[in-house]
Amino acid sequence: MLHALSDPVRLRIVRYLAAAGEDLACSVFDLPVSKSTTTHHFRVLRENGVIRQCYRGTAKMSTLRRDDLERLFPGLLDSVLTAAARQADRLGG
Amino acid sequence: MLHALSDPVRLRIVRYLAAAGEDLACSVFDLPVSKSTTTHHFRVLRENGVIRQCYRGTAKMSTLRRDDLERLFPGLLDSVLTAAARQADRLGG
DNA sequence: GCCGTACTACGATAAGCATCGTATTACGGC
């Protein structure tokens, strides 16, 4: 799980999902990697229990499993998210 | 930082340190890896700002940088520690 | 000065992982 979040691309995906607060199709993510690599990262997140995926038409929707994560690792996701946001601010400003 | 904590050996070291609440010599750790590998992991933790090290006689003491981590990543360390403890319980019982 | 303990440095190795391109599957619209 920590490993799943320790990659910058994956952390970015999780931040997108958390900010959106709803299901998102893989295609809406603006990531600095190729399509195949994106698929790979989504798979890692899914296999580590961070997200859930389901098809809706031709799009594959991804959901953050907030509740499950909160049960297994209380407070962890929020800590990571706020820390990541802070770090992004620091680098951006 | 997440990467530093995402290795089981390193997480174990951090847990030891947190539980002890004081400086510990590298040698007191009972880790399932060789001496060289232990040194390597301590180096990773140090270079990622998780611990601080200083010599005391022939022993090299390691300290957890709780305050610094708390400032940069509020709540993260505690979340990780409690989650790790819980997971250890689950596997042990 | 010599030895033992504690740790580091270095080189080697094997495994893991992020990345890519291409081919393939699945679905909806025409």
Add this chain to the structure above:
DNA sequence: GCCGTAATACGATGCTTATCGTAGTACGGC
């Protein structure tokens, strides 16, 4: 049926990293 879009599967590649053994450094006790 055909095409475009969305995503996966697969194989390849190159970098990172975890691991080890051996050799070396630093320090304290005798």
